Amino acid sequence: MYKIMKKEILNPSVVLMDVYAPDIAKTCKAGQFIVLRIDEVGERIPLTIADFFPEEGLVRIVTQTVGYTSRKLMNMEQGDSFLDFIGPLGQESEIENYGTVLCVCGGLGIAPMYPIARELKKAGNKVITVVGARNKELLIWEDVLKEVSNEIYVTTDDGSYGRKGLVTDVSKEILEREKIDHAWAIGPVIMMKFTALLTKEYNVPTIVSMNPIMVDGTGMCGACRLEVDGKTKFACVDGPEFDGHKVNWDLSMRRMNIYKAKEEIALEKAIKGGF
Amino acid sequence: MALNLNRVDMPNRDPDARNKDFIEVAEGYNVDMAAEEASRCLNCKKPLCRSGCPVNIDIPRFINQVTKKDYDAAYYTLKEFSLLPAVCGRVCPQEHQCEGACILNPKGAAIGIGRLERYVADKFRESGKEEVLQKAPDTGKKVAVLGGGPAGLACAYDLAKLGHSVTIYEALHTLGGVLMYGIPEFRLPKNIVNKEIENIEKLGVKIELNSVAGRVNTVEKLMKEDGFDAVFIGTGAGLPYFLNIPGENLNEVYSANEFLTRVNLMKAYKFPEYDTPVFVGEKVAVVGAGNVAMDAARTAKRLGAKDVYIVYRRSKDEVPARLEELEHAEEEGVKLQLLTSPIEVIGDENGHVTALRCVSYELGEPDEGGRRKPVEIPNSEFDMPMDMVVMAIGQGPNPLLLETTKGLELNKRGNIVADDDGKTSIEGVFAGGDIVTGAATVILAMGAGKKTAQSIHDYLNNK
Ligand SMILES: Cc1cc2nc3c(=O)[nH]c(=O)nc-3n(C[C@H](O)[C@H](O)[C@H](O)COP(=O)(O)OP(=O)(O)OC[C@H]3O[C@@H](n4cnc5c(N)ncnc54)[C@H](O)[C@@H]3O)c2cc1C
Ligand SMILES: Cc1cc2nc3c(=O)[nH]c(=O)nc-3n(C[C@H](O)[C@H](O)[C@H](O)COP(=O)(O)OP(=O)(O)OC[C@H]3O[C@@H](n4cnc5c(N)ncnc54)[C@H](O)[C@@H]3O)c2cc1C
Ligand code: SF4
Ligand code: SF4
Ligand code: FES
Numbered sequence: 001m002y003k004i005m006k007k008e009i010l011n012p013s014v015v016l017m018d019v020y021a022p023d024i025a026k027t028c029k030a031g032q033f034i035v036l037r038i039d040e041v042g043e044r045i046p047l048t049i050a051d052f053f054p055e056e057g058l059v060r061i062v063t064q065t066v067g068y069t070s071r072k073l074m075n076m077e078q079g080d081s082f083l084d085f086i087g088p089l090g091q092e093s094e095i096e097n098y099g100t101v102l103c104v105c106g107g108l109g110i111a112p113m114y115p116i117a118r119e120l121k122k123a124g125n126k127v128i129t130v131v132g133a134r135n136k137e138l139l140i141w142e143d144v145l146k147e148v149s150n151e152i153y154v155t156t157d158d159g160s161y162g163r164k165g166l167v168t169d170v171s172k173e174i175l176e177r178e179k180i181d182h183a184w185a186i187g188p189v190i191m192m193k194f195t196a197l198l199t200k201e202y203n204v205p206t207i208v209s210m211n212p213i214m215v216d217g218t219g220m221c222g223a224c225r226l227e228v229d230g231k232t233k234f235a236c237v238d239g240p241e242f243d244g245h246k247v248n249w250d251l252s253m254r255r256m257n258i259y260k261a262k263e264e265i266a267l268e269k270a271i272k273g274g275f
Numbered sequence: 276m277a278l279n280l281n282r283v284d285m286p287n288r289d290p291d292a293r294n295k296d297f298i299e300v301a302e303g304y305n306v307d308m309a310a311e312e313a314s315r316c317l318n319c320k321k322p323l324c325r326s327g328c329p330v331n332i333d334i335p336r337f338i339n340q341v342t343k344k345d346y347d348a349a350y351y352t353l354k355e356f357s358l359l360p361a362v363c364g365r366v367c368p369q370e371h372q373c374e375g376a377c378i379l380n381p382k383g384a385a386i387g388i389g390r391l392e393r394y395v396a397d398k399f400r401e402s403g404k405e406e407v408l409q410k411a412p413d414t415g416k417k418v419a420v421l422g423g424g425p426a427g428l429a430c431a432y433d434l435a436k437l438g439h440s441v442t443i444y445e446a447l448h449t450l451g452g453v454l455m456y457g458i459p460e461f462r463l464p465k466n467i468v469n470k471e472i473e474n475i476e477k478l479g480v481k482i483e484l485n486s487v488a489g490r491v492n493t494v495e496k497l498m499k500e501d502g503f504d505a506v507f508i509g510t511g512a513g514l515p516y517f518l519n520i521p522g523e524n525l526n527e528v529y530s531a532n533e534f535l536t537r538v539n540l541m542k543a544y545k546f547p548e549y550d551t552p553v554f555v556g557e558k559v560a561v562v563g564a565g566n567v568a569m570d571a572a573r574t575a576k577r578l579g580a581k582d583v584y585i586v587y588r589r590s591k592d593e594v595p596a597r598l599e600e601l602e603h604a605e606e607e608g609v610k611l612q613l614l615t616s617p618i619e620v621i622g623d624e625n626g627h628v629t630a631l632r633c634v635s636y637e638l639g640e641p642d643e644g645g646r647r648k649p650v651e652i653p654n655s656e657f658d659m660p661m662d663m664v665v666m667a668i669g670q671g672p673n674p675l676l677l678e679t680t681k682g683l684e685l686n687k688r689g690n691i692v693a694d695d696d697g698k699t700s701i702e703g704v705f706a707g708g709d710i711v712t713g714a715a716t717v718i719l720a721m722g723a724g725k726k727t728a729q730s731i732h733d734y735l736n737n738k
Contacts, residue, residue, distance in 0.1 A: 023491050221533035222515045
């Protein structure tokens with residue numbers, strides 16, 4: 001059992017949890033993820049490691065409510081436990097001193113970006129962060145990211161905070177203005193796709209973090225496959241980070257919708273069940 | 276006494292009822308059937324059957340004990356050789372092993388050894404008796420077993436009996452390997468698997484679930500930092516192969532592993548009581564014809580698919596699945612599309628499967644092994660309308676642990692190179708089961724685990 005030592009609601013649909021999993025906390029690196037199962041009937045869902053504290057044995061996850069399981073998770077409290085918590089999975093981010101790095105994150109991508117930006121800064125990079133949210137209420141962790149960025153820009157779709165517009169608008173200005181050596185984009189698939197298309201125009205190598213549907217997370221099932229440079233890859237062992245200029249985005253977007261109808265059934269059960 | 280050549284059939288549930296649920300298909304012998312089948316055994320002085328069994332079970336002895344109605348003794352005879360008799364009695368390809376070697380086989384009347392084995396193991400389990408376990412005094416040596424499938428379990432069990440301190444590290448949230456995530460409930464009920472592996476815990480073996488070797492720990496770390504004297508690798512052949520044909524990443528194309536894992540391990544057949552969903556089409560093609568393909572096809576049928584096809588390149592004589600599985604699949608309404616090979620999965624603009632494009636084959640000249648090679652018939656392309664495709668064309672070794680183990684010699688296919696005693700290229704590191712042989716059988720994996728336990732024991736004694 002893996003106990004929730006701390007729970008913090010970051011906004012109405014996003015929750016942060018520190019989970020006691022000392023073996024993982026000791027060995028994990030930025031860019032990796034865990035798979036958890038809430039209870040005996042639960043689904044295995046993957047979540048990025050948003051931070052880790054080897055001394056305390058804690059792994060931080062930040063979850064957005066999208067469907068049944070993430071809702072069930074949102075309702076868990078400090079002191080409750082997950083039945084299974086598996087990791088660290090996936091490859092770690094390739095951190096080196098690239099020079100100037102542009103970190104573009106949107107929505108839930110903000111949490112997984114944090115340890116990566118921190119490590120990039122530690123490695124000597126100038127880190128320019130662009131954060132996007134739909135509105136002010138949904139924006140999380142601006143202050144946390146600020147600490148590990150040399151510059152930070154915030155955009156909201158409705159203009160309720162920061163600049164009105166999309167992360168790609170600000171990113172374009174930055175790319176015009178100065179030489180960027182490397183970029184990271186983490187967030188909704190559509191945002192990563194357009195960021196990658198943009199950086200391609202400027203020939204800036206760009207890493208994206210893919211989040212396809214997964215089951216085991218260990219390379220055993222193939223559910224997480226995607227196409228990179230025309231070749232089939234398993235995101236859970238080959239990724240989750242890939243060269244954003246080589247990902248087949250349309251395929252990835254289609255594969256996210258496999259269980260749409262079933263997910264609605266599960267959600268209905270949740271709503272009837274009272275949460 | 277005259278030879279009795281009438282094999283006693285094992286009753287199965289009605290195909291039209293069983294293909295709608297996940298309750299076990301075979302009902303097993305009753306006491307009279309078992310007695311009659313056992314009485315046919317000639318109790319041979321030189322029992323050929325034993326040479327056909329990869330773990331050399333003393334078959335005449337346990338069958339003789341059945342004829343004497345001494346079922347407990349029969350059970351302990353089985354347990355001398357096999358950790359999982361209730362499992363192997365159900366899933367061994369007996370027609371190629373013990374029963375294939377039985378002296379009565381040429382007359383078409385091999386003793387139903389698997390059925391008797393299953394009967395004895397079930398009877399013991401259902402009696403609720405506690406198994407008597409014997410354990411040698413503590414040796415103070417520590418062994419890590421990576422992977423909790425049949426190979427790892429058998430190795431851990433024997434090492435623990437020999438007095439070593441054993442820890443199993445398993446990546447999934449349950450022990451059993453393919454027995455839990457691959458082979459379906461209707462063929463191998465999971466409570467039976469769980470019961471058979473309970474003894475492992477009773478022997479004091481430590482079990483670390485959710486522990487992915489190669490990620491959370493490495494062989495080097497286990498030996499250098501955690502003080503293990505030896506490591507056994509039994510991580511199986513879990514990496515699903517694909518055909519690499521166009522359209523293979525469309526939405527409703529599954530690997531058999533994913534489809535079966537969702538259904539068996541995650542219990543998607545009980546969705547939405549269980550949270551994991553699975554998609555099932557109306558027209559389903561399963562590519563391949565091994566045990567894995569049969570399991571996927573029969574599972575799809577049970578989940579409501581109307582038409583399920585096994586698409587296979589060769590003819591019926593070459594089907595690699597156990598004979599019983601093929602028969603059961605056909606009884607349940609699975610159709611065989613033989614001498615056919617897919618070349619493309621066709622989809623619509625939204626990425627949904629609409630057809631499987633295939634070519635026809637015919638059987639050509641026999642190859643060196645005597646098998647007639649399938650050759651493509653020119654211009655024979657045709658489309659089979661489908662809305663789901665399951666690839667069951669084999670599995671390879673999962674590279675996750677192997678790529679983090681420096682100095683471990685692998686063969687061309689990526690399997691670990693190990694000698695007959697399970698020794699690998701690294702001192703103190705042993706391996707067995709599918710990770711060495713490639714995808715094989717439960718009993719071979721178990722046999723390898725058992726044999727290697729002895730070799731690890733010798734190694735530790737001489738260290
Ligand atoms: C490597 C990786 C890292 C991730 N990191 C985070 C994170 O840090 N925070 C976060 O909130 N989310 C993260 N996700 C996404 C998260 O796993 C899904 O949102 C979650 O599984 C949805 O479950 P649900 O039952 O609530 O939603 P559902 O109703 O089941 O589905 C909603 C949508 O979530 C996606 N989804 C469903 N099941 C899975 C699954 N087993 N694996 C992946 N996606 C699925 C599908 O696109 C689906 O359309 C990550 C995914 C991956 C693959
Ligand atoms: C669908 C299906 C049907 C089959 N039907 C039959 C049949 O009827 N009869 C028969 O005899 N055989 C059958 N087989 C084959 C048989 O199940 C296998 O040969 C046998 O299970 C191999 O045992 P193993 O212990 O070597 O590997 P596995 O059973 O594969 O077990 C390996 C274990 O190691 C774990 N693991 C993998 N990587 C790691 C890691 N890095 N760290 C920790 N743990 C790890 C896995 O999760 C798994 O639990 C079937 C196989 C399948 C897939
Ligand atoms: S273990 Fe398998 S091969 Fe050996 S006797 Fe039993 S059924 Fe036959
Ligand atoms: S070979 Fe057949 S008849 Fe002879 S002992 Fe074995 S099972 Fe009995
Ligand atoms: S999640 Fe199963 S192979 Fe990646």
